[in-house]
Amino acid sequence: MEVQKHVQADNKNVAKNTAATKEDGATAIQSPKEDLTLSNPRQTPPPPPPINSDKCAFRSYPKSRLYGLHDQSQPNFLSSDATYIRGELPTILNPIEKDDAEQTAPVKPCLDTTSWETLWDESTKKNRLPFTDGHNPSIVSLASNPYIQGTNNNNDNNKQHVRLDPKHIEALTSAFPNYPPNNLFLGVTIFGNGQCKFGLSEEEVTTYNFSTYNDPPDGKRTIIAVMTPPMPLDTEQNQQQQQLPFQILGQTTLLLERDVKYGTKRQRGKFIEAESNPQGGHTRIHQEFDDPRFFFHEGRLWVLYRNGPLFGYQDQIHNPVHFESVTNDEKGGGGGEGTEEVKFVAYVKASETVRVCCGRNIALISEEAARNVDDGSSGNRNGGDGTMAEMEWMPSGSLQALTWVDPVTVVDVDLGDVTNLLKDHRRLSEVDKDVGDGVAMQANLGEISTHHRRLGSAKKPKSNIHGTNGYLVPLPSSGELLGIAHFHRPENRKESNYALHGHHYTHAFFTIARKQQSNNSGGGDIGNATFQLKRISNEFLFRALSVPIGQKESPNDGDIIQFASGLDVYGSDIDGKLILSYGINDCEGAVLTISMSKLQRMLIEVEPGQEVADLMRTAMR
Numbered sequence: 001m002e003v004q005k006h007v008q009a010d011n012k013n014v015a016k017n018t019a020a021t022k023e024d025g026a027t028a029i030q031s032p033k034e035d036l037t038l039s040n041p042r043q044t045p046p047p048p049p050p051i052n053s054d055k056c057a058f059r060s061y062p063k064s065r066l067y068g069l070h071d072q073s074q075p076n077f078l079s080s081d082a083t084y085i086r087g088e089l090p091t092i093l094n095p096i097e098k099d100d101a102e103q104t105a106p107v108k109p110c111l112d113t114t115s116w117e118t119l120w121d122e123s124t125k126k127n128r129l130p131f132t133d134g135h136n137p138s139i140v141s142l143a144s145n146p147y148i149q150g151t152n153n154n155n156d157n158n159k160q161h162v163r164l165d166p167k168h169i170e171a172l173t174s175a176f177p178n179y180p181p182n183n184l185f186l187g188v189t190i191f192g193n194g195q196c197k198f199g200l201s202e203e204e205v206t207t208y209n210f211s212t213y214n215d216p217p218d219g220k221r222t223i224i225a226v227m228t229p230p231m232p233l234d235t236e237q238n239q240q241q242q243q244l245p246f247q248i249l250g251q252t253t254l255l256l257e258r259d260v261k262y263g264t265k266r267q268r269g270k271f272i273e274a275e276s277n278p279q280g281g282h283t284r285i286h287q288e289f290d291d292p293r294f295f296f297h298e299g300r301l302w303v304l305y306r307n308g309p310l311f312g313y314q315d316q317i318h319n320p321v322h323f324e325s326v327t328n329d330e331k332g333g334g335g336g337e338g339t340e341e342v343k344f345v346a347y348v349k350a351s352e353t354v355r356v357c358c359g360r361n362i363a364l365i366s367e368e369a370a371r372n373v374d375d376g377s378s379g380n381r382n383g384g385d386g387t388m389a390e391m392e393w394m395p396s397g398s399l400q401a402l403t404w405v406d407p408v409t410v411v412d413v414d415l416g417d418v419t420n421l422l423k424d425h426r427r428l429s430e431v432d433k434d435v436g437d438g439v440a441m442q443a444n445l446g447e448i449s450t451h452h453r454r455l456g457s458a459k460k461p462k463s464n465i466h467g468t469n470g471y472l473v474p475l476p477s478s479g480e481l482l483g484i485a486h487f488h489r490p491e492n493r494k495e496s497n498y499a500l501h502g503h504h505y506t507h508a509f510f511t512i513a514r515k516q517q518s519n520n521s522g523g524g525d526i527g528n529a530t531f532q533l534k535r536i537s538n539e540f541l542f543r544a545l546s547v548p549i550g551q552k553e554s555p556n557d558g559d560i561i562q563f564a565s566g567l568d569v570y571g572s573d574i575d576g577k578l579i580l581s582y583g584i585n586d587c588e589g590a591v592l593t594i595s596m597s598k599l600q601r602m603l604i605e606v607e608p609g610q611e612v613a614d615l616m617r618t619a620m621r
Helices: 005-011 156-160 166-175 202-207 418-424 596-602
Strands: 135-141 185-191 221-227 248-253 255-257 284-286 290-297 300-306 316-320 322-325 344-349 354-356 363-365 369-371 391-393 400-404 409-412 473-475 480-488 505-514 531-536 562-570 577-584 588-595
Touching (some): 135 290, 166 322, 166 344, 248 344, 290 363, 577 596, 588 596
Parallel strands (some): 135 562, 135 588
Antiparallel strands (some): 135 185, 135 577, 185 221, 221 248, 255 284, 290 300, 300 316, 322 344, 369 391, 473 480, 577 588
């Protein structure tokens, strides 16, 4: 299908100058000249570079954008009015002294915004930082089976498992032939209503070199980027490939293909109408895919997101993502290394839209592994002789959604006719084209919307924990599903002196697993008694990366807004790597890895039947 002219303009050259390893200063907004020698030893050293001069570096913020983890006097919502998991105050997940031991230093995905916004400020005669750098990224491996990468696991069942069918990402892998597909990563992030300069005076905006835009230039957009692996490749690889982790190889704007009407009648008739392209096919436009997160189902990559104006703010929407190669004449997909053009486009089809209602930051479930051999001890996730327990992947069934973490609430997702569309590639004229009424190609809202938060007959208390990442990652060694969740304090999301919405976020890792089968099949909770909370960590923050004015290093603190939207496992769930991607201050993103052995130590088992609310305690200070 030929890419439209407006798509070409959207995606043209959007990935040039994004590799932070280049030494030509192309990614720097303002690169001061480097004085390598001092002819006079008494000469005054050159002044430090201007604050926030490099858009690929983590931003500096005022101290008001810090969490205040060690403040002597904290607001009541963090102290007297607050409860925490097990009564333990949050700690820093990745203190700087642990870098290179059990974790990697955070990396900022450096995306190019110059195709849709102007950085030059005539009043200051210099470039400012972008309106946002893309916030809340979700980054995953493109390996067909990431759970065996870099591991000596000889389990044949695990080796045969396929999470992502390579045929669905050929346009990506062919664009970067020097990189083995299993070593590529993919990120998605939103450029929307950021809070980069929230609470700053006009003078501070200038001091910190933030953008003067008050709204997203050219509207909200979602960017998909191909990235380098988190670890160096084999030494035999070309030196060109020995880049720093998670560097951008190429990027493109995620587009909506208008093959059917897109939207819901509940939003007072707000729709995007279907539109054919005179040259064939249908037009594609960039659209609001807010808080996008990746997940996998039946060998495909999907994106989970919100679109409040068209679908309301209770529904979460998801679509399979399609990729196309772009010819030299079309010049789409953005820029690449040097003068090489990236040749891929990413889009979703309106006809393949699925809605799920009504949880809070829903996470999808598609892969499950089950143990076959154990020593009989419920606490031992390995075989009785100390070796890895035998396991098998459960047959791919229906897609499920974790709609609430507390209490654990899992519901089935009705994909309607989307599965058949993907398998059969039937023409749209053969199916119902009216998207948004809970009919074909939509989640069955009449069924799913009745699955509200499971509280049981006693209406037991609930905590204010919410899901964060969009996909529960399987842990084959134990048969559990791994997620990350968050609190924000206070629970309300009203605008305050701290932020436009929620603030003072903390996170916790958790796992859920299927309950042991019993003969009692009557009664029970609606559709979700098969899963229960198994393990959960204490709360934590990511270390702040901002260096305030006048200081040489980041403080031992977190940011006032942190949102972990990406989670993936690369290698064994015992000694591999956990890929964590998160947003900072609704302004920029970061990605790091921690060892799976560290994660396993952080996860603490709960008693059977316990929910998060049962673990909340007032912290001792």
